[in-house]
Amino acid sequence: MSDTLQKTKKFPVSHMAENLIGSEIIKLGNEVNERIKNGEKVFNFTIGDFDPSIFPIPQELEDEIITAYRNHLTNYPMANGMPDLRTAVSSWNKRLYNLDYSPAEVLIAGGARPIIYAIYNTILDKGDKVIYPIPSWNNNHYCHLLGAEGIQVNCSHENNFMPTASEILPHVKGATLLALCSPQNPTGTVFTKKQLEEICDCVLEENAKRGENEKPLYVMYDQIYGALLYGDNKHVDPVSLRPEMRPFTIYVDGISKSFAATGVRVGWAMGPAFLMDKMKAILSHIGAWSPKPEQMATAKFLENKNAVDEYLVDFKSEIHQRLQTLYQGFCSLKKEGFAVQCIEPRGAIYLTLQFDLVGKKTEEGNLLKSNQDVASYLLDKAKLAIVPFTAFGADQNNSWYRLSVGTCKTEGIPEVFSLLRSALSALK
Numbered sequence: 001m002s003d004t005l006q007k008t009k010k011f012p013v014s015h016m017a018e019n020l021i022g023s024e025i026i027k028l029g030n031e032v033n034e035r036i037k038n039g040e041k042v043f044n045f046t047i048g049d050f051d052p053s054i055f056p057i058p059q060e061l062e063d064e065i066i067t068a069y070r071n072h073l074t075n076y077p078m079a080n081g082m083p084d085l086r087t088a089v090s091s092w093n094k095r096l097y098n099l100d101y102s103p104a105e106v107l108i109a110g111g112a113r114p115i116i117y118a119i120y121n122t123i124l125d126k127g128d129k130v131i132y133p134i135p136s137w138n139n140n141h142y143c144h145l146l147g148a149e150g151i152q153v154n155c156s157h158e159n160n161f162m163p164t165a166s167e168i169l170p171h172v173k174g175a176t177l178l179a180l181c182s183p184q185n186p187t188g189t190v191f192t193k194k195q196l197e198e199i200c201d202c203v204l205e206e207n208a209k210r211g212e213n214e215k216p217l218y219v220m221y222d223q224i225y226g227a228l229l230y231g232d233n234k235h236v237d238p239v240s241l242r243p244e245m246r247p248f249t250i251y252v253d254g255i256s257k258s259f260a261a262t263g264v265r266v267g268w269a270m271g272p273a274f275l276m277d278k279m280k281a282i283l284s285h286i287g288a289w290s291p292k293p294e295q296m297a298t299a300k301f302l303e304n305k306n307a308v309d310e311y312l313v314d315f316k317s318e319i320h321q322r323l324q325t326l327y328q329g330f331c332s333l334k335k336e337g338f339a340v341q342c343i344e345p346r347g348a349i350y351l352t353l354q355f356d357l358v359g360k361k362t363e364e365g366n367l368l369k370s371n372q373d374v375a376s377y378l379l380d381k382a383k384l385a386i387v388p389f390t391a392f393g394a395d396q397n398n399s400w401y402r403l404s405v406g407t408c409k410t411e412g413i414p415e416v417f418s419l420l421r422s423a424l425s426a427l428k
Helices: 003-008 013-017 024-038 059-070 084-099 114-124 140-147 165-171 193-208 243-248 274-285 292-302 305-335 371-382 411-426
Strands: 106-109 129-134 150-154 177-180 218-222 247-256 266-272 339-345 350-356 400-404
Touching: 013 140, 024 266, 059 292, 059 305, 084 106, 084 266, 084 371, 106 114, 106 274, 114 177, 114 218, 114 247, 114 266, 114 274, 129 140, 129 165, 140 150, 140 218, 150 165, 165 193, 177 193, 218 243, 243 247, 266 274, 292 305, 305 339, 305 350, 305 411, 350 371, 371 411
Parallel strands: 129 150, 129 177, 177 218, 218 247
Antiparallel strands: 106 266, 247 266, 339 350, 350 400
16 A cells, blocks of 8 residues: 555544544634634634633742742642642542532542543443533533443423432433532523432432442532622532432533633542542543642632632632623623523523524525534624534534623723624524
8 A cells, every 4th residue: 555545535434433523612712713813803612611811810829830940840640639738638528518529539530521421431332422511511421432322311491401309310210420510601501509408318218229239320510610609699519408418429520611720621529439449540541630830829829718718709700790791781682672582690600591583584585594603693793703512412403502701801891782682683
């Protein structure tokens, strides 16, 4: 075979790799960034990330990272995370959530993604059932990676797109993992105490029926946005509500969202020690540990209570202000008669929007036949880039979208609504 043919021929790969769908959000974000690079003005509310010029990481954390590198803490970290950080995480969770997990029940990794991957790998065999809400972030892709069977629970805007026990109950028999997140990505909504209690009771009832050698139904509880709640909303979690959930619950958390530190890559899991040990073994083969300097710096920062509290007060205020201003703006559009709907933000950095525009015609006479057409129209005419819920597992007829404020400049919001109002007014 010639060298040229070898370079161009497409050889077979694994079934998993051949059929894996890349991140729709990253793809959309790259397309938007290309427009911006070419000089087009776009309000890019797609990626769940932060513009460091608007939302820098805490100064104290930055200083500790620099100090750690200057102190040459650049060799391998311990496979389950540095003891200083596991102790700091244990204390942080006790203070923030009143969750009492020892350092031995904490596992550190390079962000929440490898933690979630390790949970899936540790708990699931090929063909095992995973229950997860729609919309939700990446559970469909993790199921594909592991060959698991995804059981989708389609959630409604009447319940703020949060799953209920009555929706989950029909699927628990034979399921191995229930994937939950609060505050939820992509919706920015949260579980109420009653909602989560009912789900926990459903899990406990199911596990009571299972044999001693049968896998229980585990709950992966992603609370990566848990420190970002607004107004009177309170964070709730399974073990605090039902202590009997402790053997079946694995928490996912980290500094990525709470401290605008998405690129620093420090995440953690908390759960039964035997599960943490299995997850550690998996991640040690992948090399998915968090860099040692960042670990040591995060440990020192989390122990600096005043710095942590001061940062969170200011950070949450800035995020909430943007979310509320945008929410009120969309509510005004609805009052004006435009086909727009919005759910009040309760946590995280997201706003949930509906644009019910399929079937309308543009000024040029083009029919908006799909929600993809709607998204393209909003980008072209209003310069508004948002993510459709189809990127979070929803079907193509779903007309809801996620807006992220991590790159939002307050002074730019009036222009957003000026352009959007014009674009919506032009539709017939």
